[in-house]
Amino acid sequence: MNRFVLTVFFCLYLSAVFGQEKGITDSIFQIQEVTISSNRMEYFSVGNTIKTIDSSLISSYSTANLSQVLSSYSQVQINSYGLGLSNPSIRGTGSSHTAVLWNGFNLQDLLNGGVDCSLLPINFVDDIKVQYGGCSALFGSGAIGGVIHLNNTLNFEKGLSSSISTGYGSYDNIFGGLNLGYSNASYSGFIRSFYNNAQNNFKFKNTIESNSPTQILKNAEREQYGILAGNAIKLGIKSKLESFVWFQDNDKNIPPTMATFSNPTNDNERDRFYRATASWKTWGNNSDFSLRSGFSNYFMTYDTSNFQSIQSSTNAEYNLKINANHLLNIGLDYTYEKGIAESLISNAQRNRIALFTSYRFTDNESKWKIALNFRDEAINQNFTPLTFSLGFERTITNSLLLKGIVSKNYRVPTFNDLYWEGLGNPNLKCESGLNEDLGFIFSPKIDRIGIRYEASGFNNMVTNWILWYPHVNQADKGKWKPENMSEVWARGIENDLSVVFPIDKLLVKTSISYSFTKSTKSKADFAGDPALNKQLIYVPLHKGLFSFTLKYKGFDLYYGQSYAGRRYSEMDNSRFVSPYSIGNISISKNLTFWNQALTISLQANNLWNSDYQVMEYYPMPPRNYQINIHLNFK
Amino acid sequence: MALAILLSFTRCEKDETTPLQGKFSKGIFIVNEGNYTKGNASISFYDRDSLKVTNDLFHKINNRPLGDIGQSMTEHNDKYYIVVNNSSKIEIVNKTDFVSTGVIEGLAQPRYFLGIDNQKAYVSQWGANGLDGSLAIIDLSDNSVTKTIPIGSGTEKMVALGDSIYVANSGGFGNDSTIAVVNSITDELVTHIKVGYNPAAIVTDKNNKLWVLCGGKWKSDYSGLEKPGALVKVNPSNNQVELTLNFTSMSGGYDRKSLSINEAKDVLYYTLDGNLYEQNITSTALSIQPKITREFYNVSVDPSTGMFYGADIRYGTTNGWIIRYSPSYAIVDSFEVGILPDEMFFN
Numbered sequence A: 001m002n003r004f005v006l007t008v009f010f011c012l013y014l015s016a017v018f019g020q021e022k023g024i025t026d027s028i029f030q031i032q033e034v035t036i037s038s039n040r041m042e043y044f045s046v047g048n049t050i051k052t053i054d055s056s057l058i059s060s061y062s063t064a065n066l067s068q069v070l071s072s073y074s075q076v077q078i079n080s081y082g083l084g085l086s087n088p089s090i091r092g093t094g095s096s097h098t099a100v101l102w103n104g105f106n107l108q109d110l111l112n113g114g115v116d117c118s119l120l121p122i123n124f125v126d127d128i129k130v131q132y133g134g135c136s137a138l139f140g141s142g143a144i145g146g147v148i149h150l151n152n153t154l155n156f157e158k159g160l161s162s163s164i165s166t167g168y169g170s171y172d173n174i175f176g177g178l179n180l181g182y183s184n185a186s187y188s189g190f191i192r193s194f195y196n197n198a199q200n201n202f203k204f205k206n207t208i209e210s211n212s213p214t215q216i217l218k219n220a221e222r223e224q225y226g227i228l229a230g231n232a233i234k235l236g237i238k239s240k241l242e243s244f245v246w247f248q249d250n251d252k253n254i255p256p257t258m259a260t261f262s263n264p265t266n267d268n269e270r271d272r273f274y275r276a277t278a279s280w281k282t283w284g285n286n287s288d289f290s291l292r293s294g295f296s297n298y299f300m301t302y303d304t305s306n307f308q309s310i311q312s313s314t315n316a317e318y319n320l321k322i323n324a325n326h327l328l329n330i331g332l333d334y335t336y337e338k339g340i341a342e343s344l345i346s347n348a349q350r351n352r353i354a355l356f357t358s359y360r361f362t363d364n365e366s367k368w369k370i371a372l373n374f375r376d377e378a379i380n381q382n383f384t385p386l387t388f389s390l391g392f393e394r395t396i397t398n399s400l401l402l403k404g405i406v407s408k409n410y411r412v413p414t415f416n417d418l419y420w421e422g423l424g425n426p427n428l429k430c431e432s433g434l435n436e437d438l439g440f441i442f443s444p445k446i447d448r449i450g451i452r453y454e455a456s457g458f459n460n461m462v463t464n465w466i467l468w469y470p471h472v473n474q475a476d477k478g479k480w481k482p483e484n485m486s487e488v489w490a491r492g493i494e495n496d497l498s499v500v501f502p503i504d505k506l507l508v509k510t511s512i513s514y515s516f517t518k519s520t521k522s523k524a525d526f527a528g529d530p531a532l533n534k535q536l537i538y539v540p541l542h543k544g545l546f547s548f549t550l551k552y553k554g555f556d557l558y559y560g561q562s563y564a565g566r567r568y569s570e571m572d573n574s575r576f577v578s579p580y581s582i583g584n585i586s587i588s589k590n591l592t593f594w595n596q597a598l599t600i601s602l603q604a605n606n607l608w609n610s611d612y613q614v615m616e617y618y619p620m621p622p623r624n625y626q627i628n629i630h631l632n633f634k
Numbered sequence B: 001m002a003l004a005i006l007l008s009f010t011r012c013e014k015d016e017t018t019p020l021q022g023k024f025s026k027g028i029f030i031v032n033e034g035n036y037t038k039g040n041a042s043i044s045f046y047d048r049d050s051l052k053v054t055n056d057l058f059h060k061i062n063n064r065p066l067g068d069i070g071q072s073m074t075e076h077n078d079k080y081y082i083v084v085n086n087s088s089k090i091e092i093v094n095k096t097d098f099v100s101t102g103v104i105e106g107l108a109q110p111r112y113f114l115g116i117d118n119q120k121a122y123v124s125q126w127g128a129n130g131l132d133g134s135l136a137i138i139d140l141s142d143n144s145v146t147k148t149i150p151i152g153s154g155t156e157k158m159v160a161l162g163d164s165i166y167v168a169n170s171g172g173f174g175n176d177s178t179i180a181v182v183n184s185i186t187d188e189l190v191t192h193i194k195v196g197y198n199p200a201a202i203v204t205d206k207n208n209k210l211w212v213l214c215g216g217k218w219k220s221d222y223s224g225l226e227k228p229g230a231l232v233k234v235n236p237s238n239n240q241v242e243l244t245l246n247f248t249s250m251s252g253g254y255d256r257k258s259l260s261i262n263e264a265k266d267v268l269y270y271t272l273d274g275n276l277y278e279q280n281i282t283s284t285a286l287s288i289q290p291k292i293t294r295e296f297y298n299v300s301v302d303p304s305t306g307m308f309y310g311a312d313i314r315y316g317t318t319n320g321w322i323i324r325y326s327p328s329y330a331i332v333d334s335f336e337v338g339i340l341p342d343e344m345f346f347n
Helices: A002-019 A038-043 A057-060 A066-073 A415-419 B001-015 B057-062
Strands: A049-052 A076-081 A086-089 A098-102 A127-132 A146-151 A159-169 A175-182 A187-198 A203-205 A214-217 A222-235 A241-255 A267-283 A287-302 A303-319 A326-341 A350-364 A368-379 A387-397 A399-410 A429-444 A450-470 A480-503 A506-521 A541-553 A556-564 A580-593 A596-605 A623-631 B028-032 B042-046 B068-078 B081-082 B089-095 B100-104 B110-115 B120-125 B133-139 B143-153 B155-161 B164-169 B178-183 B189-196 B199-204 B210-214 B224-225 B231-234 B239-245 B259-261 B267-272 B275-280 B296-300 B307-311 B319-325 B331-339 B342-347
Touching: A038 A326, A038 A368, A038 A580, A038 B199, A057 A580, A057 A596, A066 A086, A066 A127, A066 A146, A066 A556, A066 A580, A076 A175, A086 A098, A159 B028, A175 A541, A267 B296, A326 A387, A326 A415, A350 A415, A415 B239, A623 B342, B028 B068, B028 B307, B042 B057, B042 B267, B042 B331, B057 B100, B068 B342, B081 B110, B089 B110, B089 B275, B110 B155, B110 B199, B120 B155, B143 B164, B143 B189, B178 B199, B199 B259, B224 B319, B259 B296, B267 B296, B296 B342, B307 B342, B319 B342, B331 B342
Parallel strands: A098 A146, B155 B199
Antiparallel strands: A049 A127, A076 A086, A127 A146, A159 A175, A159 A623, A175 A187, A187 A222, A203 A214, A222 A241, A241 A267, A267 A287, A287 A303, A303 A326, A326 A350, A350 A368, A368 A387, A387 A399, A399 A429, A429 A450, A450 A480, A480 A506, A506 A541, A541 A556, A556 A580, A580 A596, A596 A623, B028 B042, B028 B342, B068 B081, B081 B089, B089 B100, B110 B120, B120 B133, B133 B143, B155 B164, B164 B178, B178 B189, B199 B210, B210 B231, B231 B239, B259 B267, B267 B275, B296 B307, B307 B319, B319 B331
8 A cells, every 4th residue: 555655646746846847838749649548658668679560461461360460470489389379479488478458458368378369360450569578567467578569540530431351261261351430520430340260171291100191180170250349439629439349259179289189089169258448538738538448258168168257447547748858647457357167266356456657758859768667556455566667769860769678577377377276376476577678770761762770689587487386295295286486587689670662663671580589497496407597498599580572553562481490399408399481472462343442462371381380299281372352442 | 248249339320310229128117198288208218237217218219209198008919008198099119129010099098008818908098088988999910999898987007817807997087986897708898896986006916806096086176085095905706895995195186096016916005195105915904104205106116126116207397207216115216207207117
């Protein structure tokens, strides 16, 4: 309680000190009227390394899912169990250390902390930003290694629009989508829907069985459909209401691995979820206030076991522009979570209250930007340690920017860790990380050529990492239970060079990225721990991406060649999965058909027909194709 | 002598491409379960004379991994049969050089293999749902499954006495409390004998009596036992229970299937809560003091030497260790094996 009071007084003090100079100047910045959820990232995420996925790439891959796009065109390591569960891992951290935010709300699973990116349709997302490096002070629990920001935008005064997408691809992959939208000066709304069905019965070589037979993957069918609706209403000139509703039903069979191919079991997983958000925002000349509420009800059935997760959160946030140089934010978030499953204890629920505040400083020439963020959360009335971030950006010349950030981050324990029947540990503390990031962006302008080179070095110490292991004390003999145990030291460098240049009417964009990530276990879990100082499993030391885009008279070509180095599959590094390099290409052409705008795309995935594994023994598909037709009605 | 020189030559020439060679007819095999769905089961081989351990033996000799969850290993007709539970297969290798000669497939979560004669073998299996346990009858001429007999839940270890096969039903994902009796000539189920809760292991003693280790009945939330386990003596001539020795422990941490007998077949050894207990077959009460107190996943006696081999799984996701004890229970030495060492086969 004391800490809350102190933070509140600190904020009031700050506003009192700077409040006297309340001059209204529009010159440096104004509190923009943006989608309510992106506020905090827009202003207080200073010093973070953030990459935006090209929006026209998103349109070309509108029949794909988030896992495909991120693994083909970003430096995020997507750990895919075949075509199924795909967890993001950023900067050598775990599968639950990347927060995936949809319009500001965290999609991480309540029970296991992961996000299955293979279930998220690209068609439902307008904007994808990948943040390398955590920032819990801004984005809450889970943002230890990084954050993936998924946003929808509601534009006004666009009139009526509608479109149909259809796609057909290898292994009987069928996609259908229907989008409708309407907006005028005061209202904007859209409805999107999709249906996807695939057999996924691809051929692969089973290297576990004798003579490495070629087999056809079985029990890998998937069917999913969903609806997303967004609405925004302007109330007068100073306030706005916004809401999103997302329903999706996914039915997927779980195929065997190379090691379990002869098993007679046919596993199936059904994920159904409803998510809804509602926000109200009002603004004046120097301040804005928003009230947001989000609700999610997630049903998962694995064979005959049922799991239900309910999450409900409400937050209130206030931004105050003290003058042209100082911006202040303060807010409160209340989240209620409940888990219902036979595997959990009968009353698995949690209340979380978080208080957060941010301060941003910009100098008069906009050469210095500094942001200081704090967040503290109380879980079931127990306070977690204060998290913060301090970041800066310094423009040295108009082509050189220096940036850096120090952040202390956290992740609340999952419900499986806390409330597993008979084995959970309700006394678990949050996992936490201390992250430092320093880098620069060099972007000289030479004629019509745009060059951008960004390099960052990072250092991340993750502590209290929860580990499940067989206990030896009398009370728990032989039982696998979780404790806050492990420590991981992740460090490395990231480089990205991109060049954009026009040649007559042809626009060329190429980019090359390379990252080096050394992520090792820095503390022995027990005496003689053979995993000490060894690279974490499934974290590649070397990761690269080469991509280019060509745009010419309605033709768009995207090519990406990704590389992931050796990844160890055992904690003592005694076994590894070979490096892989996968090429993906997409060619699309805009046409006019019966006076409507038509786009045809042809895609080839795994263009060089590599025989590879992301997770050991999980087969990956050989070269496969997709054809998409997108019709835009006006 | 010549053999030793030959062996040393092959060792010198060993490079990345030449698989390891050696004699595996005599020694101790440790079956390392590996972690569920990770496909990292393995076999460790321990030579009693040279005291050398060869880990990941199957992979080294056959250039491919063993599979998912190594369950058990036994010998029959000059071959070793390795049951790989979650790959639902049995790998067959030569006793001499451990080279793979075949695979038995068409199984459903197999557990243990028992050779009946030159033509036939039985495999106990839990079934896809872990409740409908059965015996698969294998035709050894082509390694095919000819018949499946439903037996009980969690069909586990088996012993043969003449033409009768006694099969323990350990409950699987549910509960059971029977031993099934099967006629190995007709392949028919004869009867069930009711013993304690969730019997998992059976051995025969020098008087041809059966001893059954029962794990106890779990509570529905798996926080402990609802009913205790027991050591039960059965007379196979009349299928009657002669003696039931109930355990007092209700903690039920480790699976209880570690039961072995000495070479003279008059002293039993079983593990309870990680500790090793000795039990004379003439005793009518349980021995109170454990002989080895340590956190063992499994302890087995090597019948030919009387030494004990204890499997220590450490933190479960990295290599485990075998700790060796003398016949008088003094620690001798230890060696590193694979992940989750469990069943052992002594040759």
